[in-house]
Amino acid sequence: MVKTIAFILLRLIATLLAVTFLTFAMVALLPGDPVDTILGTGPRPPGIEEQIRADLHLDDPFLVRYVNWLGDAVTGDLGSSYITDQPVADTISQRLPVTAQLAFMSIFISVLVAIPVGVMGAYRQGKWQDSASSAGVQIALSIPNFIFGIFLIWLFAVKLGWLPASNWNRLSDGVVPNLKTSMLPAFALALGQMAVFSRLIRSDMIATLQENYILSARAKGLSDRYILFRHALRPSSLSLMTIIGISFGALLGGTVVIETLFAIPGLGFSLINAINGRDILLIQGITVFIAVMFVIINTVVDLLYAVLDPRIRRS
Amino acid sequence: MATTEFDDAQNAEIVAHTGGRVSEEETFVIPQGVKPPRKSVWAVFKEMPLLVKISTIWLVVLLLSALYAQLDVRVFNGSLPLADPNLQLNGFNPKTGEFGTGSVLESPSWQHPLGTDALARDTFSRALHGTYVSVVVAIVSVTCGVIVGGLLGSLVGFVRGKTETGLMAMIDVLLAFPALVLLLALISIFEVRDLFVISFVIGLLSIPAYTRVSRANSLAISNREFVTAAEAIGTKKWTILRREIIPNVMPTLFAYAMVAAAAVIVVEGTLSFLGLSVQLPTSTWGNMINQARRDIKVDFGQVLYPALLLTFTVLALNQVGDFFQRRSAHRASSL
Numbered sequence: 001m002v003k004t005i006a007f008i009l010l011r012l013i014a015t016l017l018a019v020t021f022l023t024f025a026m027v028a029l030l031p032g033d034p035v036d037t038i039l040g041t042g043p044r045p046p047g048i049e050e051q052i053r054a055d056l057h058l059d060d061p062f063l064v065r066y067v068n069w070l071g072d073a074v075t076g077d078l079g080s081s082y083i084t085d086q087p088v089a090d091t092i093s094q095r096l097p098v099t100a101q102l103a104f105m106s107i108f109i110s111v112l113v114a115i116p117v118g119v120m121g122a123y124r125q126g127k128w129q130d131s132a133s134s135a136g137v138q139i140a141l142s143i144p145n146f147i148f149g150i151f152l153i154w155l156f157a158v159k160l161g162w163l164p165a166s167n168w169n170r171l172s173d174g175v176v177p178n179l180k181t182s183m184l185p186a187f188a189l190a191l192g193q194m195a196v197f198s199r200l201i202r203s204d205m206i207a208t209l210q211e212n213y214i215l216s217a218r219a220k221g222l223s224d225r226y227i228l229f230r231h232a233l234r235p236s237s238l239s240l241m242t243i244i245g246i247s248f249g250a251l252l253g254g255t256v257v258i259e260t261l262f263a264i265p266g267l268g269f270s271l272i273n274a275i276n277g278r279d280i281l282l283i284q285g286i287t288v289f290i291a292v293m294f295v296i297i298n299t300v301v302d303l304l305y306a307v308l309d310p311r312i313r314r315s
Numbered sequence: 316m317a318t319t320e321f322d323d324a325q326n327a328e329i330v331a332h333t334g335g336r337v338s339e340e341e342t343f344v345i346p347q348g349v350k351p352p353r354k355s356v357w358a359v360f361k362e363m364p365l366l367v368k369i370s371t372i373w374l375v376v377l378l379l380s381a382l383y384a385q386l387d388v389r390v391f392n393g394s395l396p397l398a399d400p401n402l403q404l405n406g407f408n409p410k411t412g413e414f415g416t417g418s419v420l421e422s423p424s425w426q427h428p429l430g431t432d433a434l435a436r437d438t439f440s441r442a443l444h445g446t447y448v449s450v451v452v453a454i455v456s457v458t459c460g461v462i463v464g465g466l467l468g469s470l471v472g473f474v475r476g477k478t479e480t481g482l483m484a485m486i487d488v489l490l491a492f493p494a495l496v497l498l499l500a501l502i503s504i505f506e507v508r509d510l511f512v513i514s515f516v517i518g519l520l521s522i523p524a525y526t527r528v529s530r531a532n533s534l535a536i537s538n539r540e541f542v543t544a545a546e547a548i549g550t551k552k553w554t555i556l557r558r559e560i561i562p563n564v565m566p567t568l569f570a571y572a573m574v575a576a577a578a579v580i581v582v583e584g585t586l587s588f589l590g591l592s593v594q595l596p597t598s599t600w601g602n603m604i605n606q607a608r609r610d611i612k613v614d615f616g617q618v619l620y621p622a623l624l625l626t627f628t629v630l631a632l633n634q635v636g637d638f639f640q641r642r643s644a645h646r647a648s649s650l
Contacts, residue, residue, distance in 0.1 A: 018488040026500060142630035144581045146588050147622045150608055158612050253495030257585050271496070272589055275503040287500040291492045298491075 004306045012299045019295060020073065023288040024066050027280055052082065078285035083277055088285035091270060098168065099259070099266035103251050105186035107244060110193035117194075118201025119228055125206055133198065140195035146257045149188035153261075156184060166263040185262045189254050193247050200243055204236035238308060245301030249294050367638045370631035377628060381450045384443040398427070398437035400444045401596050422616070429620045432607060441598035442621055448592075448599040449628070452514045452583045453576040459518035461565075461572055464525025469564045471526075472533025473556055483530070489523040495582065502591055510593050513586070517579055528571050532564045535647075566643035573636030577629040584625050600625045 035052050052058070057065050072078070078088035121133040157165035163184055169177040208214065209232055217227050256268030263269070267286055274282035354362075360371065387397045423430045429438040471479040489497075501516050502508070536542065537560065545555045586592040587601030595602060600621040607617035 014484075015488060015491050018484075019491050022488065022492075023500070026504065138633065139630065142577070142633055143626050144584055144629070146585060147604065147626060150604065150611070150618055150622070153608075154611055154615055154618070158615075249493040253493045256495060256499065257589060260589060271499060272591075275499060275591065278503070283500060283503055287492075287496055290496050294493050295491050 001306065005303060008299060008302050008306065012295065015295050016292060019291045020070055020288055021066060023284060023291060024069055027284045048082075055079065073288065078288075079281045081274075081279050081282050083279045083282075088282050091282065092267065092285060092289050095265060095267045095270050097171075098264060099252075099255050099268060101171065102182065102186055102189060102255055102258070102264070102266060103248065105182060106189035106193060106251065107247075109186055109190040110197050111240070111244075113190070113194045114197030114201055115233070118198035119205060119233065121198065121202035122205030122209060122232075123224070123228060130202075133202070137195040137199050140191050143191060145188050145192060145254050146261055148191050149185065149258055149261045152184045152188055166261075168262075168264045181262075181264075185258045185264060188261075189251060189258050192250065192254070196243060196247060197240065200239060201233075201236055204239055205232055208232045208235050238305065242301055242305060245298050248297050252290050252294060363638060367634050370634040373627060373631045374635065377446055378450060380443050381447040384440070385447055388444075397443065398440040400440040400598055401436060422614075430614070430616060432603070432617055438603070438617060438620060441603055442600070442624055445598045445600045445603060445621065446624070448510060448587075448597070449580045449583060449625075451510055452517055453580050455514035456518045456521040456579040457572045457576050460521040460525035460575060461568060464522040465529045465564065465568050466561070467522075468526040468529030468531075469533040469556065469561050472530040472564075473537045473560050474552070479530075482526070486523045486526050489520075490527070494520065495585065498582065498586070499591065502586065508592065508594055510597075513583070513592050517582060521575060521579060524575065525568065525571070529564050529568050532567050533560055536560055536563045563647070566639070566646060570636050570639035570643050573632050573639060577632035577636070580625070580632070581629060 035049050035058070057068055060068070076089050078092070080087045081091070117133050117136070121130045124130050153165045156163045163180055167181055169181045171178045205228075214227060214232060217231050222231075252268075255266055256271055258264075259266040259269040260272050267290065271283065271286045271290075273279075274286065360368065363371065384397060384400075427437050427439065429442060432438050432441065467482060471482050498516065498520055501520070502513070505512050505516070542555060542559050545559055583592055583599070584601035584604075587599040588605045590602065590605065592601060593599055603621040604618055604625075607614070607621070611618055
C-alpha cells in the first residue's frame, strides 16, 4: 500500500514536470521573436521591448528560463498580462470560484439524475424502462453541450422567460439570485456527464445484482428498493468516483464554451478573451493552471481508490 | 497435392521462414488458417439493424452533399443548382452574374429550403458548405490517428520494452491535458486559421488516444496462440507485426475511429462556435449556430437546422461505431 502511494506520488511529480514543461515550451518555442508575438503588430510604447526581454529572461538559455519560470510559478507568480497589467495569478484566483461552482453543480446534478436512471436500467434490464433509458443516454451523448445550452436558453429564457439568458450573480449576492444564473449553465454542462454516469451505474449494477449476497438479501425478504440502493449501489460508488475524476477534464473543457455562451466570468471565459486578445502570458497561465488541477484531481482519485478499495489496500 | 497459386506462395514463404530446413517433400499439408470469407460492403450493410442502416445512409448523404457543394464552387463555378453560400442581400456575384434575391431571416421556401440567415444568405447552401469543413476535419483526424497512432500502438504493444515505456509516458503527458484546453492553447499560437491548420492540429492531437487503443489491442493479440506459433516457426518480428498484429488491431481501431470522428466533429463545432476555427465567411455548422443565436428571439430555426445536422451526424457516427465495435469484439473472440 505504501509502495502504491509512493508510486502514485512519484508519477504525479513526473507528470507535473512534463505538463508544465510542455506548456512553457509551447509559448517559449513560438516561431519568431516572442516579443513580437506578445506585442502584436500595434504601436509599441518605448522601452517595452527591453522590459519584456528582461522580465522573461529571454537572453538566458531555454532550460534556465524554464527553471526560473517554474520557480516563480510554484510561488504563485505567473507574470503579469502585458495587456491589462493585472497579475495572471490574480485573474485566476478571481475567476476560479465561479468555474469551480459550475463544475461541482454540474457533477452534483449529473449524479442526482444518473443514479435513478442507471439503477432503473439495471433493475428492469431488457424491459422498456431499460430501452428508454438507453435511448436517452445515446441521445444525451450525441448532443454537444453548447447546443443543449442554446436550447435551454431558448426554452427557459426566451419562451418561458423564467431565467435570464446570460449574466452571473455571485454567491455573495445571495443563493437564490446565484442559482437563477447558474442553473442553466450547470444543466448544459451536466448532460454529457449524466449519460456517461448512468451508463456506468447500469452496467456496474447488472454485474452486482448477480452476486450471491444479493440473492441472500432477497432470500431474507428485504424489499427490492432497499436491496438496490443499500446493498447494490455501494460497490458501484468506487467506479463512479473514478469516472467523476476523469470527467473533470471534459468538464473543464466544457466550461470554456458554456461560460462563453452564458457570458459567465469564469476561467474558461477569460481563456477565450485572452486568446482573442492574444494575451500570451494569460493563455499560458490559465492553461498550465487547468492542466495542473486536472492532473492533481486524477491523482487524488487514484489515491482515494488505493485507500478505499480493500483489494488494493491489503496488497 | 493440388494447390492453388496462393497455397504455393504461402508454402514457399513458410519454407523461407524456417531457413529452408524443411524440404518441399517433407512439408505436410499446411493447415490454411480458417479465414472467415471477406464480406462485401453490401452484405455488411444488410446485417445492420435498422437504426444503424439509417445512420449509414445519413453519413453517405452528408459525404456526397459535401462533395457536391465543393464541385459546385471549384469545378462548375457555381453553375450547379445550389445557391451561392455567401451572396448577401443586394449582393452580386460577378462570376455567375447572380444577384442576392433573399431577404433577411426568411422562412423555408422552395427557393431557400432552410430559409435565409441574418445577412440574407441561403442557409441550405451554407449548411452544405459547412458539412465539407466537418468532413475534412474528421477525415484528416481519422487518417492521422489510424496511420500514426495505429502503427505506433501496434508496434509498442508487440515489441514492449523501453520503447513502450518511453512512448506511453509521452502519450500520458499529452492525455494529462484536458483536450479542449490544449487544443485552444495550440490554436491560439497559430495566427493563420485555415482548414489545413485546424485539421492538422486536431489530427495531431487525436494521435495519443488512437495509440492507447491500438496498444491495448496489440498487447492482447500478442499473447494469442497464433502469434506464439508464428514466433515458434521463426517468423521475423516485422512480418508478424505486418501479418498478424496489425490486421487484427485494425477492425477495433476502425470502430473506435467512428466514435472518435464524432468527438472531433463536436470539437470543431465548438471551436467554430467560439470563433476560433476556419475564418468567416467560410461557413461551418459551429459558426452558423454562433451567428444565428443572436437572433434566437426572432428565428429559432436558423439555430435549429445546423444544430440538428451536427447532432444527427454525431448520433449516426456513434451508432455505426458501436455496431462495428460489437462486430469486431465478436470477431476477436472467434479468432
